[in-house]
Amino acid sequence: MTIKYKVIERGQPGVVGGGEKKFYASSASNGELTLEKLTKRIAQNSTVGGADIRAVLYALVEVMQDGLEEGSIVRLGELGSLRVSISSNGEANKEDVTAHSIKNAKTLFTPGKELKTMLTNLTYEKVV
Template sequence: MSVKYSISQKGNPSKPEEPKKWYANAKASGEVTFKELSKEISQGSTTVSDTDAMAVLNDLNKLLARHLSGGEIVRFGDFGSFQVSVKSEGAETEEKFHASLIKKAKINFRPGSDLKDMLLTLKYTKAE
């Protein structure tokens, strides 16, 4: 298996006079649903049904949202960790900063060692 990619030409916005260069863009080759994952989990176990696995994954999703919205880092052992980060406008002084200057939040995922190692061994194929 390999990760498919396409290429596109892009310029440097801060240096528009420089020639454009070609860059790779990862292309998804499909997707896996929650239900499909639960079936795969159950196939690897003699005691867990796909319904049981689905229930656990649904609860995991709810708990992840609850803990992240409370500002906690959620660590999934060797899988990795999730944490909320924010982007804001700047204030001239610390006293002038207020929460309404926060414009965007996103969830950062930091992979564990197994996933990081997988990235080192990826193979690539140009998408057609």
């Protein structure tokens, strides 16, 4: 599979005025694969109807949110796994680290074996 990329210019992080600027490759998306499109593609490759597929996908999102809120790692078989990661302010003493020290939370996705393999087999094409 070919991934298209564009060239962007970036300055040095944390340097006032951007410091020395360099050019980097950045992936260029070619649109979205929406829930509706996913549903249609899955329906074409299975004996399950679109309404049932959509219902299962919406239920999956709800159940995943519940699991993540409980602190569980959500394992999706060969697809990969999701978990919550937090970042916090550094404190001088262990006792000073409280819930107020936490700055934000995000969801981390770790791809499964087949997705990791797919990433190693990509080719790239520069777009202008």
